[in-house]
Amino acid sequence: MCGPENPGAASRNDQPRSLQNLCRQFTRGVSLTRSASGRVLLSMAFNVDLHVHSLASGDSDAGPEDLVLQAIETGLHGIAFTEHYSYEASEPAELLAEKYKGKIVVLRGTEVSAKDGHCLVFGVDTDRLLSLYMPMAEVVAIVNRHGGVVIPSHPYRGVNSIGDTLKTMKGICALEGYNGCNAHAFNVRAIETAAALRLPFTGGSDAHDYMDVGLCYTSFAEPVTRENLVERLKSGNYRGIDTRKISRFPFF
Ligand SMILES: [Zn+2]
Ligand SMILES: [Zn+2]
Numbered sequence: 001m002c003g004p005e006n007p008g009a010a011s012r013n014d015q016p017r018s019l020q021n022l023c024r025q026f027t028r029g030v031s032l033t034r035s036a037s038g039r040v041l042l043s044m045a046f047n048v049d050l051h052v053h054s055l056a057s058g059d060s061d062a063g064p065e066d067l068v069l070q071a072i073e074t075g076l077h078g079i080a081f082t083e084h085y086s087y088e089a090s091e092p093a094e095l096l097a098e099k100y101k102g103k104i105v106v107l108r109g110t111e112v113s114a115k116d117g118h119c120l121v122f123g124v125d126t127d128r129l130l131s132l133y134m135p136m137a138e139v140v141a142i143v144n145r146h147g148g149v150v151i152p153s154h155p156y157r158g159v160n161s162i163g164d165t166l167k168t169m170k171g172i173c174a175l176e177g178y179n180g181c182n183a184h185a186f187n188v189r190a191i192e193t194a195a196a197l198r199l200p201f202t203g204g205s206d207a208h209d210y211m212d213v214g215l216c217y218t219s220f221a222e223p224v225t226r227e228n229l230v231e232r233l234k235s236g237n238y239r240g241i242d243t244r245k246i247s248r249f250p251f252f
Contacts, residue, residue, distance in 0.1 A: 045219040047241070048078035048107070051120060051153060051176065051204025052213060056081075056089040057111075060208035064092040067210050071104055074214035078105035078224055080122070080204070085113060087126045097226065107229055111153060114139050117162035120176065120204070123148030123230035136162055140171045149173035149233045151202055154182050156189040167197065173233055177201025178240035180215035181208075187242065202233075203240025216242050 052067055053060040064081065071079040083089035090108045097106035109122040114136035121130075121139070124146045130139055140150045152162045153176045166172060177191040178201070194201040203216040220238040232238070 045221060046077045046223045047075070047214075047217050047219050048080060048105070048224055049076055049205050049207070049214050049217045050080045050107075050109075050151075050202050051082050051111070051179065051216075052079055052207045053083060053111070054081060054090075054092070056086075056092070057084040057208070059084070062208065062210040064090075064096055067207065067213055068096050068100055068104060068106060070210040070213040072100065076104065076214050076217060078107055079213065080107035080109050080229075082109045082111040082120050082204070084111050085132065086110060087124075105224060105226065107224070107226060112139055112150075113160070114162075116165055117155065118153045118160045119162070120151040120153050120202075121148055122151075122233060136165075137169055140169060144171045147230065149230055151176055151233070153204075154179040154186065154190070154206070155193070156186045157182055158186070164193075167193070172199065174200045174202050174236070176204060176240070178203035178216035178242040180205035180212055180242075180244065182206075184242075184244075191240075200236040200238060201240045202238065203242060215244055216240060 049071060054062050054064040054067055068079060081090035081093045087108065087110045093106050093108045100106060109120055110126040112119050112121050112126055112130060113133060115133045116136050119136055119139060121143050124143055129142050129146060136152070143150050150172055151174045152166050152172060155162050155166055155175055166175070175190050175194040177194055178187050191201050202218040204218065205212045205215040207213045218238050219241050220232055222232065222237065224232050
């Protein structure tokens with residue numbers, strides 16, 4: 001099953017209280033620590049930035065190794081390279097995963113450009129399975145059939161975003177709730193929608209600069225490895241976190 005049990009639907013009328021309650025529910029049993037770089041992290045959790053772009057994406061200046069080093073400095077347990085369009089583009093992550101084994105888990109996915117918006121895909125080689133600008137519903141069907149997962153990224157940014165179409169789409173694993181490049185209001189809408197659809201929500205920095213790594217991340221209740229990433233994402237046992245100062249939630 002994909003998604004937590006009954007996370008509670010939030011209506012637009014009673015937020016932010018309902019959002020606060022929702023977030024408290026996801027953070028029960030964890031406490032806060034501050035990393036060497038000053039970033040607040042949830043302890044007793046496994047924290048992964050699930051959305052990062054290196055220069056291989058074509059719109060980022062960040063070298064892959066600089067991104068990994070920043071993730072370590074920030075105190076994250078994992079980082080996922082999600083280059084635009086291509087799984088092959090994140091090939092350098094293979095070497096980095098080996099080089100920094102024991103310090104951080106280096107993961108790979110793709111940020112797919114579907115016809116109706118961007119989505120993060122994990123667990124499959126998207127280059128073999130998908131073509132550019134396919135309808136997202138087709139992306140979901142193909143990826144699910146091959147054992148992967150699809151998470152619409154920044155679903156309410158307005159550009160390159162699926163928007164309310166996702167409400168009728170079957171088979172989505174989660175929504176990206178906290179995107180580090182988004183205005184807060186877009187993220188709030190994504191989290192409200194995730195709650196209404198009984199879906200979990202992730203967090204990712206969408207970093208295009210190494211300094212942005214970890215601004216948002218996903219806090220998993222259990223350790224994540226390259227082998228169990230898809231299983232963990234399907235479990236729903238995680239939540240997105242926003243460390244940016246614009247967050248209105250009481251613990252940040
Ligand atoms: Zn995107
Ligand atoms: Zn992105």
